Amino acid sequence: MAYFFKSGASSSVATSDALKISALTGVFALGLLLLGSVIFYKERMLMADAPWVVYNIINTHSLFIQEHRYGAFITQMFPLAGSLLHLPLQWILVLYSASFNLFYFISGLALYRKGQYTFALLLALYCTVCVSDSYFWTNNEVHQGVCWCMLLCGYWRYPEAQARGKFPFWLLFTLFAALAIFSHPIIIILTVYIFGFYLLAGNESGKRRLIALVVIPAIIAVKYYLSKSGWYDEGKISTLESISFSQVKGVLHTSTARIFLSHCLGRYWAFSLLTLLSAGTLLYARKFLQLLWMLSFFTVYFIAVCTVYPNCDFPFYIESEWMCISIIAALPFVVHGLSGWRKEAAAVLFASFFLSAAIIIPLSVKPFQERIALLEKMMDYFRSRNWRKVIILTDEHNFNNKLEQKLIMSWGMPAEMLILSRTDHLQQAGVTAVCLSQKAFHSSYTRTDEETFINTFYAEKKGTLNPLYFSIDTTVRYTTIPVDSVIVVLQIR
Template sequence: MTNIYATDTKHKSYAIIALCCQIILLIGSLIYFKERMLFSDAPHVLFKIINENKLQIAENRYGSFIMQLFPLIGARMHLPLTALILLYSASFNLFFLGTSALLTFKYKRYDLTLLLTFYLTLFVSDTYFWTNNEVHQGITWLMIAFAVTSYMKHKDRPKIAVSAVFILLAALAIWTHPLVMLAALFLWFFYIIDNSNKFVSKGELIIYSVVLLGLSFMKFYQGMHHGYDSGKIEFVTQLKADGLKTILSAPQLHSFVKHCITNYWLVLLLSVVGLFSLIKEKKYLLAAYTVVASCGYILLICITYREVKDWLFYMESEYMPLSIICCAPFVCYTLPALKKQYAIVLLTLVFGIRLGYIQHSSKLFTDRVATLEQIKEQMKKQGLTKAIVTQSENANQQLIMNWGTPVESILLSKLDGEVPQRTFICADSGMLKSFNTDSRDTLLGCFEKVPARGINARYFAMDTTSVYRTMTYGELMR
């Protein structure tokens, strides 16, 4: 394995190729800002930031603050809404790119730059347009934790300072999303088994390992008993032995295998090549560890999401940490063994192909924005500013998910210069009983009713002269 502080131009060149890929992803975040920022979580979070003038940290996922600072500060500076939306869309990729630049040029952790870029591309197509899964920020904080800690040790900083920084950053990473603990534990013990943390004493390795395991246990325990994560963890903790027998027939496994053949095949290629390199170097324990970790991660995904075979944008975000597990041998063993020109060509092809898959997925979300536009125009033709849309099966198919339409439609209407803004919500009969209102000054939001006084008048103008009109999707679109 190459030394993690290898400073030759060969390894730096590989990291720079990865940075170029991330620059393209950043440019894409500006080109496709509507596709990304008018889809479910992102507009919901942005709308609340603007109206409540504070960060919107959910489920104790504190690492997401870094992205939310961009629109929050922008709103306090009274920047135009278009600028806020562009800032928020770009903020995710700015964080990834900025981190990778630090990993490359300051900390010289070219391995982590490559792993982070593989994470952002290999299992990514639809999920590029769904920005707000906090696992991405957590993984990025994890890379920072490893890089800063190893850099401080390399520079002989005081042990107490190194330990404090490691605990703080590792806790931030793991607390940002439960899946981060799996990537953290794998990568940490991968380096230990490989003996590539030689500058850290055995005693410190034990301490840091206990810290990582302890943080992971606390996050797992907290997730079991709180909110959104508890429902997912229950699938694992309550699994019986008989349940394992059904995994091979699970729709999730079949969907995953299918997409590995048609979409994520580069992961398989890089995994096989990396394992071959380990075997060639007689790193049998490391090869076995990687295989077991990869299979274990896939098993956990199939247990947790056994029946889920659609929602590719969502499932890809769950697959993404697997790229770190699968590609660590390739980054640490295969690339250092290749001639520089061959490695550069290979990396360029890998990132180029994955960027092509992301571009191909854009049509689904561009069409989604077009559907929102069509609904808004139909509301305009019928003189509506507020609508409750029922029997919306056709709309559901085109919108992929429709719970965010109240704020998606407002943001789109504002971008198109409409005053007051138009808004609609898709509702079934059950929602109508709890959500319908005769009030003229209440917005039916994604999960709550928002009074007009709770909306930032600098950015939004709500129609307070009319009530919501309930109609079927067919009636609206005819």
């Protein structure tokens, strides 16, 4: 055990050695994730939100910001630029897929170059520790929000930032804080946790303490007000505001909690180890107030996720909600624990974390590849019958059937198939389809409007489409495909 820890009194140089090599390992891991974003661009870009965002950006020639999540502009600039330059649709998809991890990689590298090793490492841990299926769902703005939050924290603790003058420091801090907190309500919890953790140490300068206590609460208040009037975030916030004691007691009985805790013994083993290392570090250093802070936020976050999503059936979705908990678990060890480790041992520890993610993530791609293959089979099937717009009416009693399971999440199917049909078959007319139950079809589809193709989430009208990419006729085909017929015709197995 002596090999893992330094002997004698620690120095600032020795402390930075262990942290620096760990952060460098993390930056390398972010680079590998960037490479993977190019390799798996189809699996990431033809899944639910991503094709819907690309569809809207191309056809409106503008950013597609929702719920005031302005931090997403950094990635949406890529498909917007691609559409304005009339790049091939395939290139736009590759650029958009890479843009997310390019942002994380450049941010991690910038933090590393400026000596903010703690936040470069935390960003890498966020992107790897509790990640498998969620790697293939890019458009949860929590991810961009976490990256902005790490840049915010790095700027806050960067000595030269304060030396530039009070006004520039406050201005840039406010900008970073707004981009982080506005990206997603979850970032509020993470931001309060990180800044509170440092403020509890009691060694922050007066200027840093003042700006954190003034700017962050003000931005949180504005974000909360705007979220309460939104169409998506408001429901989640209302659920938390109305939480009861009985719900808290029943948290461990939810399938969300059971699945997460079981993963802590498997694919999330690095998270479990980091939690133990952090708790042990704070206990050994007798930093009981910070230990209480960590455990409190861990508990609050755990209850919040399990209450808002008690029985989430989509692994990629719920995993993206869990990812922030890795930062809550890792922060104390990264800040206080690494100072006692040899740099070689620290490098081995974090390299094992990142290597594990490099194995787990590619192994998680299969269901996303299968859904792409299914979309391609459906597209070929419809093309062979010269169908350009198709509504698949599934049997009411079997809507959650093999077809729905293969698609994982079907609401984005019209945009997914439309973009897929224009990616590899540029000279052919686009094909699009929507999968609806009989009940949803009769309640959400307007038969009398021949120029509108509607599912429960968005409408596509004739005349709004960019002819460079999309060409859709107005004839709508109706086809009822029972489960067994789908298995035969499309060979779903």
